[in-house]
Amino acid sequence: MPTNNPDVAMMLDRIPKMMASHSVVANEFGSFQRLYTLSPVSKHFVRNEDGVSLAPMIALPHDKHIIKSYKGFEQLRQLVDVGGSLGVNLNLITSKYPHIKGINFDLHHVIQHAPPYPVYILHDWDDEHCLKLLKNCYNATPHDGKVIVVEAVLPITPKISSSTKSTSQMDLIMMTQTPAGKERTQQEFMALATKVGFSGIRYECFICNVCVMEFFK
Template identity: 50%
Template sequence: MAFLKESNPRNLDNDQREEKSFSCAMQLSTSIVLPMVLHSAFELGVFDILSKAGPGAKLSPSQIVAQMPTKNPDAAMMLDRILKLLVSHSMLGCTMVADEEFGSFQRLYSLTPVSEYFMTNEDGVSLGPYTALAQDQVFIKSWFSILHDWSDEYCLKLLKNCYNAIPNDGKVIVVEAVIPTIPDISTPMKSTYQLDMLMMTHYPGGKERTQEEIMALATMAGFSGIKFECSVCDLWVMEFFK
């Protein structure tokens, strides 16, 4: 009977869906690990080491560790485990090559279009510090004058002050994430929903808002309308008109 059950395509589809759903649930329940590992890789200089090796460079964990100030004999093994997680999120590339000395295989890691944002560019800038900021206690305890950090009540006071401060033909530029009314499964929205969770847990009343919620705040503050000018890097540039 078990064989007959397993051979039923419908049952197989159900089992596969259930397994996929469980895997997704497990990933979400441990999702805090990814930013911690990403931060560690940045602090260890992994992205810069790969970048300095040249375009298209592929390095083994041992080659990467050789450029780090560590004497830990297990460093290469530990780094290999870290990098495998980043590969699974397309943050690094991985190539398997034969290791003739030991008669086995080894993994060589390389940059991807995503990881390039975490290496230091010619201006000395990367997303690494931003990743560190999101986990830093100073960030958690700090307050910033931007809308998504604040409750609707405080945002209304802030926008009213802006309204009163600008001339009759003036406008206020707001740069914020905008979430859809119906949950979206796209990669950009996953990032925005995660930001929403940061706002909820770190700032009383803080949240990402829908277009309708932003329009309501603007109207209550006295603005005649909003123009959603453009979207850049998952953020909307909005013009609030008096």
């Protein structure tokens, strides 16, 4: 079908990637393209003689587990939660680390009225908007500071692990529910970080299908 969307090929490719992570289709690489074929699992995702099929389930991450496992807050004196909504995450952190001065940064009407949601910011936006956001964070971060990013990380090639299944499903949700949101690979996060001036990324821990990353100068 004709389309004016220049990103349609990339968007369509994200769908079979997710399916391959669930073994619904099998993938292999040709000379210049990725190929997909049906697998035995495929029959479970079409209606049987009774009209029944399986539906995908999404495992959502839990912020409390991240705060319990990630130790990068221990040496901080001040923490800014960008897009912090009602400050639920910030309150969890400062309750465990009372020496931290917490700053909740969001729009006034969001802070006043919005319900609390998990704060995973970069996957809501395309690369252009992420670069603007990260550049502002870079400029506001002291030389010995860091920007803590909590996001899911996609593998370059589809895998059948539980974490990849969940992240691939979330990638499709971001594609359909936001203008240009998406999940990213380590290479894509590194490209964003270095383009705005960060020296690199430390991947500190992996909890509940999300990765806690530190962007450092």
